[in-house]
Structure formats: structure tokens, C-alpha cells
Amino acid sequence: xxxxxxxxxxxxxxxxxxxxxxxxxxxxxxxxxxxxxxxxxxxxxxxxxxxxxxxxxxxxxxxxxxxxxxxxxxxxxxxxxxxxxxxxxxxxxxxxxxxxxxxxxxxxxxxxxxxxxxxxxxxxxxxxxxxxxxxxxxxxxxxxxxxxxxxxxxxxxxxx
Numbered sequence: 350x351x352x353x354x355x356x357x358x359x360x361x362x363x364x365x366x367x368x369x370x371x372x373x374x375x376x377x378x379x380x381x382x383x384x385x386x387x388x389x390x391x392x393x394x395x396x397x398x399x400x401x402x403x404x405x406x407x408x409x410x411x412x413x414x415x416x417x418x419x420x421x422x423x424x425x426x427x428x429x430x431x432x433x434x435x436x437x438x439x440x441x442x443x444x445x446x447x448x449x450x451x452x453x454x455x456x457x458x459x460x461x462x463x464x465x466x467x468x469x470x471x472x473x474x475x476x477x478x479x480x481x482x483x484x485x486x487x488x489x490x491x492x493x494x495x496x497x498x499x500x501x502x503x504x505x506x507x508x509x
Contacts (some may be wrong), residue, residue, distance in 0.1 A: 350415065350435060354494070361497035368504045373412020376507060379445035379476070380417060382487065383456030392456035396420050396436050401430035402489055403449075407503045419443040437464035440471055447483065447507055448476040454484035481509070 380397035396417040425432040450457040479491045483506040488499045
């Protein structure tokens with residue numbers, strides 16, 4: 350019964366691998382997971398720390414670098430590959446070429462908008478200046494069947 354699924358997976362994986370760049374992209378990527386609390390209107394942000402699933406399965410095959418740790422303060426603890434952040438004030442320090450939004454993108458968009466209004470210098474951050482901000486699916490290694498499609502989507506965004 351699994352043979353048709355395996356065949357579809359292999360075909361999808363071959364197609365996904367064909368979309369990978371021949372040369373490493375070398376882009377600096379910041380991955381922000383957003384949560385929007387409807388009852389209060391507040392946004393909560395978690396930054397994906399370097400070395401997680403996104404690095405291993407998405408960024409490394411594309412030749413990109415996770416710059417999330419630049420935003421991590423000494424007292425922040427990484428929990429399940431992420432650490433929480435209240436403000437995006439240090440975004441200029443990370444200088445991401447691309448910002449990837451996972452979770453609720455509205456929460457991230459709202460926080461980015463507020464940060465740029467508060468500190469207009471953030472408009473010069475490469476990802477913001479070049480409008481390289483994408484809502485992409487989070488990948489955890491438990492989504493094996495979905496992996497080829499997710500990899501293709503990340504490749505399309507980061508190869509842009």
C-alpha cells in the first residue's frame with residue numbers, strides 16, 4: 350500500500366531538488382514565528398535559533414545562514430528551537446537579507462510595522478528595503494511527506 354506514496358514522494362523530492370540553486374545563495378535569513386492574540390490584540394514573537402530544523406532542512410540546502418541568534422540576549426533561553434523577543438529594535442544588527450514569517454504572519458507584520466515607525470532606520474535593513482519578507486510554512490521533521498513541497502516553496506522565496 351505504501352508503494353504509490355513512496356513513488357509520489359520520490360518524484361516530488363526530485364522536483365524539489367531540481368529547484369535548489371547550483372551555487373549557495375549566502376543570504377542572511379531571520380525566521381520569526383508570530384502569534385496574534387485576538388482577545389487582546391497583542392502580538393508575540395519567537396525567533397528561530399540557529400541550528401534547528403529550518404537550518405538543517407531548508408537553509409543549508411539553499412546555502413543560507415540563520416541570523417536569529419544575533420537578536421538573542423544573554424538571559425534568553427532557547428526553548429524548542431526558539432526564543433521569545435518583545436521588540437525588533439536590534440533588527441538592524443542582524444541585517445537579514447530575508448525575513449521569513451511562520452505561524453501567524455499578521456503578528457509579525459504588525460510588529461515590523463510598529464518597529465519601523467518607531468525607528469525609521471530599520472527601513473534600511475536589506476530584507477525590509479528590498480521587500481524580501483515571506484510567509485512560509487514551518488517545517489518540523491515530523492512532516493516528512495510535506496517536505497518536498499515546503500522545500501520548493503522556501504527555494505522559490507529565497508531564490509528570488
